[in-house]
Amino acid sequence: MKDKLKFAAFLAAWMALSVATIGAMGAVVWSSFNAEQKAAVGDALISQIGLIIILGVLVVAGLGFILQALFNVYIAPPKRLAEGTQVIVTANPSHRVQPEGSAELKALAGVINALAERYEAMQQDVEAKISEAKRTVEEEKDRLAALMSELTQSVIVCNLEGRILLYNAMARQLLSRSGETPSAGLVGLGRSIFGIIDRSLVSHGLETLHDRLGAGGSRPVAQFVATTTAGQLIRAQMAPVISGAGEITGYVLILDDIRRSVEVSSRRDQLLQSLTEGSRSALANIRAAVETLQGFPDMEPARQRRFIQVIGEEVHGMSQRLDEVVNQHADTLKTQWPLEDMLGGDLVAAARRRIERRVGIPTKADEVESPLWLKVDSYSLIQSLTYLASRLHEEFLVREVRFRLTTSGRHAQLDLGWTGATLSSQTILSWEDEPMILGGEASPLTLKDVMERHGGEIWFQVEKASHRSYFRLLLPLTQPEEAAFPLAAAHDSRPEYYDFDLFSQPGQTPELDNRKLSELTYTVFDTETTGLEPSNGDEIISVGAVRIVNNRLLQQEAFDQLVDPRRKMSKESIKITGIEPAMLEGQPTIDKVLPAFHRFCEDTVLVAHNAAFDMRFLQLKENTTGIRFSQPVLDTLLLSAVIHPNLNSHKLEAIAERLGVNVLGRHTALGDAFVTGEVFLKMVPLLAERGIVTLKDAREAAQKTYYARIDY
Amino acid sequence: MSKRVLIADDEPNIVMSLEFLMQRAGYQVQVAGNGEDALRMATDGHPDLMLLDVMLPKMSGYEVCQKVRADPGCGNVRIIMLTAKGRDTEVAKGLAIGADAYVTKPFSTKDLLAQVKQILGEGE
Numbered sequence: 131m132k133d134k135l136k137f138a139a140f141l142a143a144w145m146a147l148s149v150a151t152i153g154a155m156g157a158v159v160w161s162s163f164n165a166e167q168k169a170a171v172g173d174a175l176i177s178q179i180g181l182i183i184i185l186g187v188l189v190v191a192g193l194g195f196i197l198q199a200l201f202n203v204y205i206a207p208p209k210r211l212a213e214g215t216q217v218i219v220t221a222n223p224s225h226r227v228q229p230e231g232s233a234e235l236k237a238l239a240g241v242i243n244a245l246a247e248r249y250e251a252m253q254q255d256v257e258a259k260i261s262e263a264k265r266t267v268e269e270e271k272d273r274l275a276a277l278m279s280e281l282t283q284s285v286i287v288c289n290l291e292g293r294i295l296l297y298n299a300m301a302r303q304l305l306s307r308s309g310e311t312p313s314a315g316l317v318g319l320g321r322s323i324f325g326i327i328d329r330s331l332v333s334h335g336l337e338t339l340h341d342r343l344g345a346g347g348s349r350p351v352a353q354f355v356a357t358t359t360a361g362q363l364i365r366a367q368m369a370p371v372i373s374g375a376g377e378i379t380g381y382v383l384i385l386d387d388i389r390r391s392v393e394v395s396s397r398r399d400q401l402l403q404s405l406t407e408g409s410r411s412a413l414a415n416i417r418a419a420v421e422t423l424q425g426f427p428d429m430e431p432a433r434q435r436r437f438i439q440v441i442g443e444e445v446h447g448m449s450q451r452l453d454e455v456v457n458q459h460a461d462t463l464k465t466q467w468p469l470e471d472m473l474g475g476d477l478v479a480a481a482r483r484r485i486e487r488r489v490g491i492p493t494k495a496d497e498v499e500s501p502l503w504l505k506v507d508s509y510s511l512i513q514s515l516t517y518l519a520s521r522l523h524e525e526f527l528v529r530e531v532r533f534r535l536t537t538s539g540r541h542a543q544l545d546l547g548w549t550g551a552t553l554s555s556q557t558i559l560s561w562e563d564e565p566m567i568l569g570g571e572a573s574p575l576t577l578k579d580v581m582e583r584h585g586g587e588i589w590f591q592v593e594k595a596s597h598r599s600y601f602r603l604l605l606p607l608t609q610p611e612e613a614a615f616p617l618a619a620a621h622d623s624r625p626e627y628y629d630f631d632l633f634s635q636p637g638q639t640p641e642l643d644n645r646k647l648s649e650l651t652y653t654v655f656d657t658e659t660t661g662l663e664p665s666n667g668d669e670i671i672s673v674g675a676v677r678i679v680n681n682r683l684l685q686q687e688a689f690d691q692l693v694d695p696r697r698k699m700s701k702e703s704i705k706i707t708g709i710e711p712a713m714l715e716g717q718p719t720i721d722k723v724l725p726a727f728h729r730f731c732e733d734t735v736l737v738a739h740n741a742a743f744d745m746r747f748l749q750l751k752e753n754t755t756g757i758r759f760s761q762p763v764l765d766t767l768l769l770s771a772v773i774h775p776n777l778n779s780h781k782l783e784a785i786a787e788r789l790g791v792n793v794l795g796r797h798t799a800l801g802d803a804f805v806t807g808e809v810f811l812k813m814v815p816l817l818a819e820r821g822i823v824t825l826k827d828a829r830e831a832a833q834k835t836y837y838a839r840i841d842y
Numbered sequence: 843m844s845k846r847v848l849i850a851d852d853e854p855n856i857v858m859s860l861e862f863l864m865q866r867a868g869y870q871v872q873v874a875g876n877g878e879d880a881l882r883m884a885t886d887g888h889p890d891l892m893l894l895d896v897m898l899p900k901m902s903g904y905e906v907c908q909k910v911r912a913d914p915g916c917g918n919v920r921i922i923m924l925t926a927k928g929r930d931t932e933v934a935k936g937l938a939i940g941a942d943a944y945v946t947k948p949f950s951t952k953d954l955l956a957q958v959k960q961i962l963g964e965g966e
Contacts, residue, residue, distance in 0.1 A: 414947035418859030
């Protein structure tokens with residue numbers, strides 16, 4: 131179309147030029163005439179005017195036709211050829227060009243078509259290979275996911291940074307079973323495992339895996355017991371995810387809630403202990419008294435009566451104690467920690483490394499029997515050994531410690547020795563009873579607790595001949611068990627929760643500003659309130675939030691919590707939100723909800739529609755709750771104004787309609803958060819079209835818009 | 843001269859039997875009701891033998907035992923530790939820190955007496 135226009139314009143210009151040239155020539159000739167000549171020629175021309183006009187038109191038309199023919203043969207076909215080739219390259223490889231125009235052009239078209247043939251075949255081949263590879267990967271992913279969902283164990287896979295790449299429904303169920311604060315979704319893709327399990331325990335496990343892998347173990351598994359932040363007692367089995375190059379790139383955690391089983395067995399133990407050990411003294415007293423009475427029948431009656439009285443007292447006491455034990459043993463429980471099997475050599479090696487690193491003194495292993503399997507809680511035990519070494523170093527200037535590990539009957543003797551300083555029993559006693567402090571970190575345990583936990587003993591001894599002192603730890607021995615990884619059969623069930631792309635995702639925290647919007651993790655949230663004026667005492671009554679990880683809105687990972695505002699709701703608010711005051715009774719108050727919400731948002735960028743309003747409510751609570759939301763915030767209202775600066779309405783419904791997002795469940799906090807999240811996801815590519823790619827770009831663009839100047 | 847036995851136990855009901863038993867066997871008997879008294883009486887009086895309970899008020903039997911062993915004047919004091927806890931780790935600990943014998947409650951008075959005699963070098 132454009133070309134035709136161009137051609138018409140060219141043609142018109144050409145003709146105008148021709149007419150002008152002839153006109154000019156005529157004018158020059160005309161001006162050279164005298165008056166008579168002018169009159170004669172003028173008359174002659176006028177008499178022949180019809181013929182002149184016809185000839186003129188014929189000439190112009192003829193020229194036009196010649197030009198058109200030239201255009202059709204030499205200009206148009208190469209252009210079409212170029213466009214056709216463009217189509218092949220960019221859009222449709224099976225498109226072919228039409229041979230036309232001159233013989234040379236037709237030949238060229240033939241060659242292009244032949245090239246396109248080759249190109250298409252190659253493309254098809256590549257695509258077939260890609261889709262084949264994709265299908266295999268998808269199949270594997272599905273198989274894995276199905277496997278995960280069938281497992282009765284709770285499984286979480288993390289990368290080395292501790293970010294969660296995969297979890298199954300059981301894990302989520304297990305870890306959300308907290309009696310604590312509301313719906314804090316601690317398990318989530320891209321979230322940190324350290325929000326659930328103490329970082330030092332996980333590091334300890336990883337260290338163990340490294341050691342065992344380094345020692346040539348083919349399928350190393352580490353175990354530890356942890357109290358979750360929600361207060362559950364879980365046993366974790368940890369297996370490494372190993373890359374092709376043999377490096378550990380992450381780990382699989384299999385978790386069991388052992389609180390119940392520990393409680394039960396601990397209660398049983400307690401009962402057994404109070405019935406055996408608690409009765410020993412009394413029985414000893416009775417037995418001694420009875421045997422004395424039997425052995426000395428000549429005893430004077432007064433003494434005899436006293437012995438019989440002792441028997442009476444003790445029997446009575448025992449019955450009473452039995453009753454007490456049965457009634458009270460549940461209240462005096464001490465948690466018993468399950469112990470793991472560990473090779474003695476590993477324990478000594480780990481303890482030596484820890485001491486060298488933390489205390490900064492050299493260590494030696496004098497004699498380590500091998501293989502010697504211990505049943506220990508390696509974490510607390512290594513902590514104890516490090517603690518002892520550090521106190522020896524600090525208080526008695528011990529400059530080197532030595533280890534020795536030998537068997538003695540059913541136990542292992544682990545000696546921590548040094549030369550020089552001997553300790554008073556007073557010192558030992560206080561070391562045993564004080565909470566262990568290591569590098570400024572206080573452990574809730576004492577050395578005594580740790581030994582009790584192991585059913586072991588510790589004492590101080592001096593080897594007189596060599597002037598060597600040592601602590602001897604008596605620890606339980608065990609037969610090694612193959613720590614097998616449980617596997618279940620695959621089924622055709624639907625995939626679970628995974629995102630392996632996170633394996634390659636770097637840490638979220640530093641330099642968020644320069645990261646691409648499409649790479650960030652977001653918490654999209656919304657609040658419902660009693661009214662519109664937070665500074666006049668209006669309060670939050672509902673918080674809803676969803677997460678966006680790797681450009682996906684994660685439906686399962688939502689935060690949805692009603693809040694008791696501790697004040698009356700306005701009629702409008704009841705109407706808008708549909709939340710009746712009765713629904714808020716018994717709900718947690720904001721000072722309980724905000725900490726949970728804060729954890730839900732950890733390490734993410736906040737997104738809200740008209741964020742300034744919601745942030746204002748949150749900020750007003752900073753002083754009373756001590757919770758600060760210092761994350762970057764993006765506002766979909768402002769971003770909409772960036773994308774469509776000429777449109778008037780930037781209400782959530784209007785934007786949603788514009789961007790083709792279904793609006794469901796509006797005016798519930800979670801419903802609005804979902805809509806806002808969908809809207810935001812649609813906005814990311816639109817922003818990119820405007821050159822707004824990073825978080826920084828987006829924040830700056832939003833600030834510049836008119837709406838940013840409105841103060842709420 | 844008859845040998846002297848120090849009974850260190852805070853339960854009068856067992857002390858009564860032990861005291862009677864030891865007296866009838868011809869020993870001079872002293873009684874200490876807590877760990878500190880036991881240590882003082884041992885280091886001052888150098889008894890020939892101590893019947894030392896592990897669970898003593900003020901100072902544990904282990905500590906008393908270690909301190910007695912550390913006192914050069916008490917080199918000849920024999921120690922039999924008594925305990926209501928029957929775990930073998932404790933037996934190992936007791937013997938390691940210097941007890942001559944370790945007896946778990948409840949015990950046979952006859953066996954105890956035999957052990958006392960044997961340790962004092964009076965056994966048959």
